[in-house]
Amino acid sequence: MGYLKSTPDANGFFGEYGGAELPPPLVPHFREIHEAYLRISHSAEFIRDLRYIRKHYQGRPTPVSYLKNLSDDCGGAQIYAKREDLNHTGAHKLNHCMAEALLAKFMGKTKLMAETGAGQHGVALATAAAYFDMECEIHMGEIDIAKEAPNVTRMKLLGANVVPVSFGGRSLKEAVDSCFQSYVAQAETALFAIGSVVGPHPFPMMVRDFQHVVGVEAREQFLEMTGQLPDMVAACVGGGSNAMGIFSGFIEDDVALYGVEPLGTSSNLGDHAASITYGEDGDIHGFRTLVLKDAEGNPAPVHTVASGLDYPGVGPEHAHLHKTGRVTYTTADDKEALDAFYRLSRREGIIPALESAHAVAFALREARANPGKSILINLSGRGDKDIDFVTETYGFGTD
Template sequence: MTYLKTTPTREGFFGSYGGAVLPPPLEPHFAEIREAYDRISKSADFIRELRYIRTHFQGRPTPVSYLRNLSDLCGGAQIYAKREDLNHTGAHKLNHCMAEGLLAKFMGKTKLMAETGAGQHGVALATAAAYFGMECEIHMGEIDIAKEAPNVTRMKLLGATVVPVSFGGRSLKEAVDSCFESYIAQADHALFAIGSVVGPHPFPMMVRNFQHVVGVEAREQFLDMTGELPDMVAACVGGGSNAMGIFSGFIEDDVALYGVEPAGTSSNLGDHAASIAYGEDGDIHGFRTIVLKDAKGEPAPVHTVASGLDYPGVGPEHAHLHRSGRVTYTTADDTEALKAFFELSRREGIIPALESAHAVAFAMREARANPGKSILVNLSGRGDKDIDYVTETFGFGEAL
């Protein structure tokens, strides 16, 4: 049987990672979600409606673009991009949000809830809630609210209630904590639509499977464009949903897969969010994975220029793929990501999300060392949300 059909186990484990450790009040609700997903994931009605939504609402398939100018600049390998920035709402997040909304509708839920970092998941879920006629509640750290103001406005325009999170590091981890606490009291009528391949089972599996469309499309498109598969596929990794989406399309092929974590400003704890590079095995938000820990063994503070990557853990499947050696995990720092942001904008007319710019930075770096090879980057989102923050903080890249 194929990898995707056998991984994870029925209990939600990817090797020794994953599972579900839940407060007793939430156990029956997550069991309900697992049972509902098992029933509808192979349902012709569900698949037909999801395909309709992807084609006629999201605008899928998104294209693969050959980045000729960037390839010429770097020399060496030829660089391509899977254009999830052209998915409706501007990122890959809508792929699983519309599916989670459809799941919630099937379950008879009336409200969608979630955390968000960069705001793309929040915008996507607010969009799904509007489409399905549901309420929407989004928890977002105060630091990210300030950095990602355009997305906050979009969420509110779409009818969502945005809950500012003011405790702790006031970023993505705390937004997850806050949303879980709020969800406990609303689980009878709400679905907590977790925004990445993280959280208790079945979410790491469900979100990967809903994002699998990215990898399926990219594989077919690249073959059609070039007559062969790419030599390397790269994606940024925070929680890791966009990466698992594209990796899942190539997981059984002889293709080198690379996850690019945010190295921030230094290797010191609190200056980066590179969980695999610097973390250790541990538990966070109801599942086992690789976690950045402080001196007390608690999830550590993190930093990255990209709000969507500032999580002190990683999806359990990424931890498993790292331990098994199937995926190579590396890093790009803030300066590299910002340089890639400006170069892609000016050389190709594509303004990337800061999260995606980490993968672009990897491709630019590796292209020089791999002449005659091809690199496919998952351009997971567009940078409209980042332009105010970037230009106000870093100008137009003159000092980089």
């Protein structure tokens, strides 16, 4: 049996990681979600409806672009990008949000709710709620609300109720905490559409499966463009949904896979969000994975210039792929990500999300060291949401 069909196991574990540790009132609701997903995931009707949405609403397939100017600059490997920035709403997030909303309608739910960091998941879920005529509630940390103001505006225009989160670090972890607290009282009528390959089972599996379309398309497109598979595939990793989306298309091939974590401003605890590189086994938000911990063993404060990567844990499948060695996890710091942000904008006419810029930074760094090779990155989102923050904080870069 292939990897995707056999992983996770029936209890939602990817090797040692995953599972579902839930407060008793939520156990039946997550069981209901899992059972509903198993019923409809192979349903011809569900697949037909999802394919229609992806083609006629989202604008899929998104293309693979050859980044000739960056490739020439580096003088080594040839760099390609899977253009999820061209997916409707500007990122990969709509791939699973439309599917989760379709699942919610099947279950008879009337409301969608979720956390968001950079705001892309919030925008995508608000879009799905509008499409399916459902209510929408988005929890977002106050720090991220200030950094990602354009996405907050978009969510409100789409009809979502944006709930500011003012406790703790006021970022993504606290947004998840806040949304779980709100969801407990609404679980009968709402679906908590978790925004990455994190959370209790079945969400790490479900979100990966819904993002699998990215890898399927990219593999087929790259073969058509070049006649062969890429030597290296890379994606940024916070929770890790965009990475699992593209990795899943190549997981059974002889292709080197790389996850790029945010190193922030230094390797000191609190200055980065590199959960795999510096984390240890632990539990967070109802599942077991690699977690950055403080001296008391609690999830540690984290930092990265990219709000969507600002999480002290990682999807359990990434922890498993790290442990087995199938994926190599590395880092890019804020400075490298910002440099990549400016260079892709100036040299290719593509303004990337700061999250995606970490993968671009990896490609720029590795291309020189790998002449004659090919690198495919997942350009998981566009930078419209980041341009005000970047230019007001760092200026317009240099030529």
